Amino acid sequence: MNRLNLEDIAKKSGVSRSTVSRVVNNHPNVSKKVRDRVLKVIDQTGYQPHAAARALVSNKSMVCGLILPRTVDSFFKDPYFPALIQSIAKSCGENDYTLSLFLIGSEDNEDVIFNRVTRRGFLDGVLVQSGNIADRIIDKIIKIGMPLVVLGRPFNTDGVNFIDINNVEAVESAISYLVKTGHKRIATITGPLVTTVGIDRKQGYLQGLMKNDLPVDNHLIYEGDFLEKSGYEGGLELIKHKPDAIFVASDRMALGVIRAMNERGLSVPDDVSIIGFDDFPVQPPSVPFLTTIHQPLLEFGNKAMEILVDAIENGGELHQAYLPTEFVVRTSTKVRILE
């Protein structure tokens, strides 16, 4: 591996270490003549500054962490995570940061990860996926004052940067759409209610019903876990109560619902309309095609990194942002009666 240091480049260029450093860092106070000479040597030798030395003296590692709590089980079953990782990795790179990944597997693991993440001189800041209510890592990171952006609304939002999508509003609109297109008995399969995203989408469902003067019927509410299987099970359960539409809190579960309907000889959308949530381009195409709520993933990653970089570089004021989603009508819903 490359063994040259600043001193070597300085000698080869006939200038001092300081000057080479200025050239490397694009400092303005260097004459064009000297700059060009040094640049040439750097180019010829393939010199690269030593990352650790730089980090030590400048107190910046240019690395940020992405922490995914308690997700080992669902991590590779849920397309959200690869999609999120891709989005964050891209924005990270575009901001000249490198991304380190931390998957929290178990509760014990949380302390190990916390200690690793908060090592001095290691990470400039972290993004933490909002997890379930039992995760304490967010509070601990806030406590030590590390630059942080939470992905998804955390349980305690006091003084913490976060970015989320407009879950409540999006679902409320979807319910209103169902009502407007003639649905009367609207059921839901929620996400896990130990997560804010699960809670918020359910809240949107409830608000949607209330806004449209529909009663809440607990038989029409089933708690799932975002994965296909729980959608399938929820579908089997809910059809006992004859809904004419189901809002399902993830596309993955919506696919499970459709599978359940098929098995029971019910038609989607003729018997039951289905609305999903996510619209990641990962699902195998289902027939019918899912009406769903589109998450703006790239924007999500970009915005998250923007906030984090601001927090790292400028101290940054508090950012709590909600990104808009988009309602996408496909063939898993049907217009029954127009108002």
Place this chain on the structure above:
Amino acid sequence: MNRLNLEDIAKKSGVSRSTVSRVVNNHPNVSKKVRDRVLKVIDQTGYQPHAAARALVSNKSMVCGLILPRTVDSFFKDPYFPALIQSIAKSCGENDYTLSLFLIGSEDNEDVIFNRVTRRGFLDGVLVQSGNIADRIIDKIIKIGMPLVVLGRPFNTDGVNFIDINNVEAVESAISYLVKTGHKRIATITGPLVTTVGIDRKQGYLQGLMKNDLPVDNHLIYEGDFLEKSGYEGGLELIKHKPDAIFVASDRMALGVIRAMNERGLSVPDDVSIIGFDDFPVQPPSVPFLTTIHQPLLEFGNKAMEILVDAIENGGELHQAYLPTEFVVRTSTKVRILE
């Protein structure tokens, strides 16, 4: 954030910096009495060594990189990647390394990533997913002498550590199984033939036919890209030539084949037996359940890190390992005639 350094701990403990360093690094030459005293101070203050300072002087960052080439498109459509990441992240942590993730999106991007990855003092070693034949990053990393393990056989195996699964052998056995259970016209949907994994699984198919004295018919070979859609398209194409079995180089594509068969009113396995490859627990359950070749993902991650750590810490001799897979018979294949 925590601002104490070694000197501070030394003062608080009434010893020298050297001694504190020895305690922190578990060096044997410290009396129990002193060690306990220092440990107590460290515990009370929550002192953590500065990662960059340590990396600078010890020339070890305890970070390793995972590079996924040219996969941005398929990255979050192919369950292989999250599964791989999870496996590697786990092994990384168990070896006290932190994982940095690099997704190569485009050809230009490759140079940027290469420069970032090879910065001195940044990564102790890298794992690179074997990509397609156009990727030059593996050769470049070898050239600069950075500790490296390629995940999946690379095109040029000279003097490069890699780990793979026994693709050729596994597929050959699967084909033999099909022959033994009475199949005569065995088709295949391959992976992309610009990748070694695509090539190897096709090679296994060809060897399987030859070993069983079956002719090779090019109409029975379709090149896919591992994703569902290409399986669907390949299925539609292949059934024109009336195969009684199809070996499909990924489960994802196998699902597409089943979708195609269903659409054409053909039964799996009554009309056509299907064998997939991967057996990651990510697929939505399909009916019939896929007969497939199981990849030992956790072992894969463990073995990869074991080789990398050896390369980093001991210079390590050349490791080129093939892990065994497991053939799992489910209901997408049917015994037609026993020999």
Place this chain on the structure above:
DNA sequence: CTGAAAGCGCTTACAG
């Protein structure tokens, strides 16, 4: 077993 000192490779006031 312990400490003083050198040095890892850089950046950044400071002086000119």
Place this chain on the structure above:
DNA sequence: CTGAAAGCGCTTACAG
């Protein structure tokens, strides 16, 4: 615009 020098926080021979 340029250079000499100090210092970031560690580890590790070296001497005792």
